[in-house]
Amino acid sequence: MGKNFHAEHFVCVECGKPFGPEGYHEKDGQPYCKTDYFRLFAPKCRGCDKPVQARFLTALNSPWHPECFVCQDCNRPFNGNQFFEIGGVPYCEQHYHERRGSVCGACRQPINGKCVGALGQRFHPEHFCCTQCNRQLTSRNFKDHNNQALCQKCYEKINPSFRIVEP
Missing domain, CATH: 3.30.60 (Wheat Germ Agglutinin (Isolectin 2); domain 1)
Incomplete structure (x- = not known):
């Protein structure tokens, strides 16, 4: 000095x-x-707020210890360097979609494309089916019976007084 x-x-x-x-x-x-x-x-790790001294990575405009850069819900590291961000916080794909409400109500997997919104949930189009006969439905051609999706035929079997009469 x-x-x-x-x-x-x-x-x-x-x-x-x-x-x-x-x-x-x-x-x-x-x-x-x-x-x-x-x-x-020293710069502080965004995950633990401790100093970054040697090995680190930069993501979301911040330094992270490699062991701290994990999904903030399940604490698992990211596979293949793929992560998802909400409000500057990293998440795995599953937890990202759960927080966004874009998980299929049937298979519980993330929805990354088209979806059907019905019964207060979202579904992959191929998973939105009649609970009785398993026929694929759309958001316009199903009947809600006690929060279960039914096709017209199955709904009429359960509710025989309800019939659509075509002219």
């Missing part, structure tokens, strides 16, 4: 402890031990 010190006076300006074999780090002309230097000046 271009100055002379007594050995007992060359200490960390933050904690006052002498420097060990790791030496010191300088910031604005002041010596710091490694622990205090990284605590005060």
